[in-house]
Amino acid sequence: MDGTVLLTTAQMREADAGAIAAGIPGFTLMQRAGAAVAARAVDLAGEGARILVLCGPGNNGGDGFVAARDLAAAGRAVDLALLGSRDALSGDAAQAAAAWTGPVADAVEADPAGYALVIDALFGAGLARPLEGAARALVERLNRAGVPVLAVDVPSGLDGDTGVPRGPAVQASETVTFARLKPGHLLLPGRSLCGRLTLADIGIPDAVVEGLGAKAFANGPSLWRGAFPRLTDASHKYTRGHALVLSGPATRTGAARLAARGALRIGAGLVTVASPPTALAENAAHLTAIMLRPCAGADDLEDMLADERLNAIAAGPGLGTGGATREIVRVAAEAGRALVLDADALTSFAGRAGDLAGHLREGGAQAVLTPHAGEFARLLGGVAAVPEGSKLERTRAAAAFLGAVLVLKGADTVVAAPDGRAVVNHNGAPWLGTAGSGDVLSGLVAGLLAQGMPAFEAAAAAVWLHGEAGRRHGPGLIAEDLPELMPGVLARLTGFEAPA
Numbered sequence: 218m219d220g221t222v223l224l225t226t227a228q229m230r231e232a233d234a235g236a237i238a239a240g241i242p243g244f245t246l247m248q249r250a251g252a253a254v255a256a257r258a259v260d261l262a263g264e265g266a267r268i269l270v271l272c273g274p275g276n277n278g279g280d281g282f283v284a285a286r287d288l289a290a291a292g293r294a295v296d297l298a299l300l301g302s303r304d305a306l307s308g309d310a311a312q313a314a315a316a317w318t319g320p321v322a323d324a325v326e327a328d329p330a331g332y333a334l335v336i337d338a339l340f341g342a343g344l345a346r347p348l349e350g351a352a353r354a355l356v357e358r359l360n361r362a363g364v365p366v367l368a369v370d371v372p373s374g375l376d377g378d379t380g381v382p383r384g385p386a387v388q389a390s391e392t393v394t395f396a397r398l399k400p401g402h403l404l405l406p407g408r409s410l411c412g413r414l415t416l417a418d419i420g421i422p423d424a425v426v427e428g429l430g431a432k433a434f435a436n437g438p439s440l441w442r443g444a445f446p447r448l449t450d451a452s453h454k455y456t457r458g459h460a461l462v463l464s465g466p467a468t469r470t471g472a473a474r475l476a477a478r479g480a481l482r483i484g485a486g487l488v489t490v491a492s493p494p495t496a497l498a499e500n501a502a503h504l505t506a507i508m509l510r511p512c513a514g515a516d517d518l519e520d521m522l523a524d525e526r527l528n529a530i531a532a533g534p535g536l537g538t539g540g541a542t543r544e545i546v547r548v549a550a551e552a553g554r555a556l557v558l559d560a561d562a563l564t565s566f567a568g569r570a571g572d573l574a575g576h577l578r579e580g581g582a583q584a585v586l587t588p589h590a591g592e593f594a595r596l597l598g599g600v601a602a603v604p605e606g607s608k609l610e611r612t613r614a615a616a617a618f619l620g621a622v623l624v625l626k627g628a629d630t631v632v633a634a635p636d637g638r639a640v641v642n643h644n645g646a647p648w649l650g651t652a653g654s655g656d657v658l659s660g661l662v663a664g665l666l667a668q669g670m671p672a673f674e675a676a677a678a679a680v681w682l683h684g685e686a687g688r689r690h691g692p693g694l695i696a697e698d699l700p701e702l703m704p705g706v707l708a709r710l711t712g713f714e715a716p717a
Contacts, residue, residue, distance in 0.1 A: 221416070222426060223433040223641065224397045226343040226377045232396060235425035244309045246395075246419050247276065251283020251313070253417030254369055254393050258288060258334055261367060261391065266333030267294045271324055271355070272314075273339035273373070274301040279310030280369050281338025282317045289319060296332075298324035300339055300352060325351045329362040337387045341370040342377025342399050347384030356385045368392040371401060372410045379607035380407025380629070388412075396421045400609050403435060403641040405629040433609060436632070436640035438710060441678045445710075446484055446668035457486030458667025461527045462660065463512065463545065465535035465561070467496040472534030472560070472656040474500065475696050477507045479660025480531065482700040483679070484707075485667040491521060515544035522552045529555040529667035533562030534656040540565075546573070551580035555666035558621075559587045559659040567595040574619045583672045584621035585662050589655065593625055613639055622672045624662075626655060630680050634673040642680045646687035646694075653696025658683045660700075682706055 224232060237243050262268050270285040272278035278299065285297045299314075299321050306314050314321075329335045337359070339352065348356055356374055359366065366389045371377045374386030380401040392411040394402060395418075401407040402414055434440055446457070460480040464473035473490055481488045491512035492500045500509055512518055521527065530549045536542050542565040549556055550573075563586060566573040573596075577584050588596060593615070597603045602618040603611060608625060612633040616623040625631045628647070633639040661683060665675035686702040687694060707713070 221435050222397055222431045223400050223403070223435060224426070224429065224431055226399065228429050228431055229342070229396070229399065231429055232421050232425055235428065236421040239422055239425060241420060244312050246421070247279050247309045247313055248283055249419035250280045250369075250395050250417065252287055253395070253415075253419065254280060254284040254336060254338070254367065255287035255291070257391065257393050257415055258284065258336060258367055259291060259293065261365060262293070262334040265294065267296065268334045268336065269327065269329055269332040270295060270297045270336040271327060271329075271339050271359070272297060272299045274305060275341065276308075276310050277338050277341035277369055278306070279313040281336055282310070282313035284336055284338065284369070285319070286317050295319065296322065298322040298327040300324040300355065324355055327355065329359045329364055332364050335359060335362075335364055335366050336369065337366050337373050337389060338369040339373040339387075342375070342401060344374065344376065344383055348374050349384070353385055356387055360385070360388050365390040368411065370394050371399065371407070375401055375407050375410055377401040380404030381607070382406065382410065386410055391415060393417055395419045397426060398435060400433060400607065400641060403629060403643045404608055405627070408629060408643065432637045433639045433641065436642040436644070436677050436681050438681065440640065441674040444670050444674040445678060446665065446670060454486030455526065457484060458528050458669065459487040459489065459526045460485040460529045460531065460660075460663045460667040461521070462488065462490050462663065463518070463530070463532040463536055464490050464492040464496055464500055465537050466493050467499050469535040469537065470496050470500050472653060473536075474503055474507070475653045475656040475700075476531050476534050476660030476663065477504075478700040479657040479703075480664035480667065481507060482703040483661045483664035483682070485529070485664040488664070489527070491518065514541060515548045518545055519548045519552075522548070522554070527554065529557070529663045531557040531559070531659050531663035533557075533559035534659060536561040538565045543569070543572075547576045550576035550582045550584065553580040553582055555663070555672065556582045556584040557587065557659050557663045557666065558584065559655065560592065563588050563592045563596050568599075570596050570600050570619065577620050582621075583666065585624060585666070585672050585676045586619065586621050587624040587626060587655065587659055587662065587676075589626045609633075609639055609641060613637060622676045624676050624680060626658070632673065632676045632680055638673055640677045642684060644681060644684035644688060646684060646691075648690065648692060648694040649683065649687040651695055654683075654699065657696055657699040682710070
């Protein structure tokens, strides 16, 4: 699913309409969707197992009727229960219901307990309001039953655009969706509610989807592999870029060194840590391949940046907050280099997001900002151009306001560019939730920027590689492990095989 375009519920309706306009009947799409659900149900429920299909009053329910018919035709034991009146069904859903010749029970009284599998075909991704009344009671009863659930499109009660439940939502074991994923399949908590995801091709032409102009994707190498740095026989350290990482004062230097190590391991040809004079000895005691230079503040940084070979800067981890840091960020931004801002560099602009946006515009910086949720709120809280909403849309709005690539970190990290392009990352690992992990990520982004990778692609690639490293290590991960995992992750990404 890596690299697949994500369609909102409105875009998915447009895709359905486009397919119908291209000559594919709506009922044919429904039959294909129902057949895909039935195929997964066969795999999930053994021979002789009893399956309950819960159908709702719309097209999601129509998919359920088709699935029930196909399962019965395959000799499976199927019970079907409908929420609402069969006579109230219309269009393709009514046609699907007419093709079902078995009994139709009242879902209000359905008891999911004891079934080997329940198919949730109650409500799809476009649910516009919280479940209430009989529908709410049925979902709560289903969740209490503790039986495996196969959801159709999205678990009932889940908003397909935001990944946020509208009241109670079904906890599915697996979800079958169609044509393309929706943001809510990957954004949390939706991803957890969906369980395993199966994406079924129901014949919507690629040209129809491409015509929608969707700009959100599931993050993965297919999106950025073409821009990823590649070494040739002519490569050397100066062609691979020089990243500059700004260190904080004594006793607060570790974060910068983690970032610097990340930049070096991801392939930057040279990495320098710019250190306050009082912290030089502390940094020197820990650095070998990474160079060290004194830097007492913004004036020293400005002098240092007279060397144009320093083509990427990472500032923020352990740097300290306040006016001095704002001045350092101003100098770094207005120098027009590739720039990564994190942690203290962002917190220093709390309530001053407009000032930061102005600095980035002034220097035309190719900037990537990597806040976690708290830093995002401090920096952008109260900014009218960044309203509350889904994580995807908030990140997009923030990127547009700041004129920079935004990486809103978390288990469902979102990366967005000012032009509206965005990815939702889904390969994160819980072991990445450890002190210093985000500092390494900043360094990975800086290292890729130093090698000439465009900001959006560099950010998306760094987030994915960071996730792969976490998954590769597993339990017991600490931040220091992450840079050392990069050789193995990069070898797998690039197809490198060591000589025998």
